[in-house]
Amino acid sequence: SQKIEQNSEALNIQEGKTATLTCNYTNYSPAYLQWYRQDPGRGPVFLLLIRENEKEKRKERLKVTFDTTLKQSLFHITASQPADSATYLCALDMRSYIPTFGRGTSLIVHP
Amino acid sequence: NAGVTQTPKFQVLKTGQSMTLQCAQDMNHEYMSWYRQDPGMGLRLIHYSVGAGITDQGEVPNGYNVSRSTTEDFPLRLLSAAPSQTSVYFCASSSTGATNEKLFFGSGTQLSVL
Numbered sequence: 001s002q003k004i005e006q007n008s009e010a011l012n013i014q015e016g017k018t019a020t021l022t023c024n025y026t027n028y029s030p031a032y033l034q035w036y037r038q039d040p041g042r043g044p045v046f047l048l049l050i051r052e053n054e055k056e057k058r059k060e061r062l063k064v065t066f067d068t069t070l071k072q073s074l075f076h077i078t079a080s081q082p083a084d085s086a087t088y089l090c091a092l093d094m095r096s097y098i099p100t101f102g103r104g105t106s107l108i109v110h111p
Numbered sequence: 112n113a114g115v116t117q118t119p120k121f122q123v124l125k126t127g128q129s130m131t132l133q134c135a136q137d138m139n140h141e142y143m144s145w146y147r148q149d150p151g152m153g154l155r156l157i158h159y160s161v162g163a164g165i166t167d168q169g170e171v172p173n174g175y176n177v178s179r180s181t182t183e184d185f186p187l188r189l190l191s192a193a194p195s196q197t198s199v200y201f202c203a204s205s206s207t208g209a210t211n212e213k214l215f216f217g218s219g220t221q222l223s224v225l
Contacts, residue, residue, distance in 0.1 A: 008151070032211045043115075043201050043216030044154070051211070089154070093210030101146075103153035 002028045004092055004102040012108045013080055021075040021105050023090030030092040033066055033073050034099055038087045044101075047088075048075075080109045113137050117202050117217035124192040124224045132187040132220050134202030140215070142208030143185040147171065147198040148219075154201065160185055161208050192224045 005024040013019050023033070031052050036044035050057045050066045050073065057064045063076040077084050087106045091099030118133045136143065144159035146169075156169030160179040174196060176188040185204075189196060200220045205212040 034213065036214075041219070043203070043218050044214070045216070046213035049211060049213065099210060099214065100156070101154040103151065 002026065002100075004090065004100060006088075006090060006102040006105045008103060008105070010106040010108055012110065015081060015109055015111050017080055019077040019080045019084065019107055019109070021088050021107065023073040023075065023102055025071050025092055028071075028092065029068065032093045032099075033064075034091040035062075035064055035073075035075050036089040036091065036101075038089060038104065044089055077107070080107075082109045082111050085109050115202055115204055115215050115217040117200075117220050119220060120218070122220060122222050124189070124222065126192060126194060126224060128192050130189050130192065132189075132200055132202075132222070134185045134187065134217060135183050136185075136202075136204045136215070137183065138204065138206075138215065139182060140204040140206050141182065142206065142212075143179065143202065143204045144169070144214075145175070145177065145185070145187045146201045146203065147196075148201060149198050157187065157200075159208075189222075194224045196222065197224045198222060 003026045034049045035047045038044040048064045050064045061078045065074045085108050087104040089101050089104040091101045115136045141162045145157040146154040148154050155171050158177040160166045163182050166177050202217040203214040205214050
């Protein structure tokens with residue numbers, strides 16, 4: 001069956017370091033992959049979308065890679081700040097409408 | 112800029128009660144959807160709509176009804192609440208529903224069924 005896997009363990013890093021989050025998928029070849037940020041008690045907020053023919057996408061301190069051979073996307077936050085602490089969700093186009101979401105990985109940036 | 116508005120923010124129900132979760136968007140989006148989010152389960156699609164008068168089932172539709180009489184509104188009805196429906200519910204919309212479009216989410220409704 002099709003699966004989206006994100007590390008369920010929280011990622012703890014020190015301020016100023018680069019945070020790297022992983023999204024793996026199986027039994028599927030998505031055309032698009034999206035990343036969202038979710039703060040406690042709030043709805044997810046869209047961050048970046050990357051297409052299958054794009055290797056990398058950048059937006060300010062954020063960088064997303066998409067490796068269709070490894071079936072993996074990496075989400076990087078450079079020069080991380082405590083304000084970056086949140087849960088990050090990846091989503092794939094497994095259905096005709098609306099992305100299918102992974103369970104998310106919690107990022108905690110320590111001052 | 113209101114975006115996607117959900118009401119209420121919190122609700123406590125007794126088993127067997129019915130209620131409607133409201134969702135409205137002011138972006139003229141054709142596509143609207145409902146998710147539930149449970150600890151360790153991620154976001155799961157309940158129902159979605161690609162336009163007024165059109166609805167379809169998602170991954171976990173049982174126990175829920177929807178209708179889409181206008182472009183702006185997409186209410187979610189719980190017909191007979193069960194403890195298994197205790198969850199956080201999110202409404203989301205996008206312009207046309209194409210999978211390369213970003214979703215706009217509401218702030219959620221936290222529902223407890225006792």
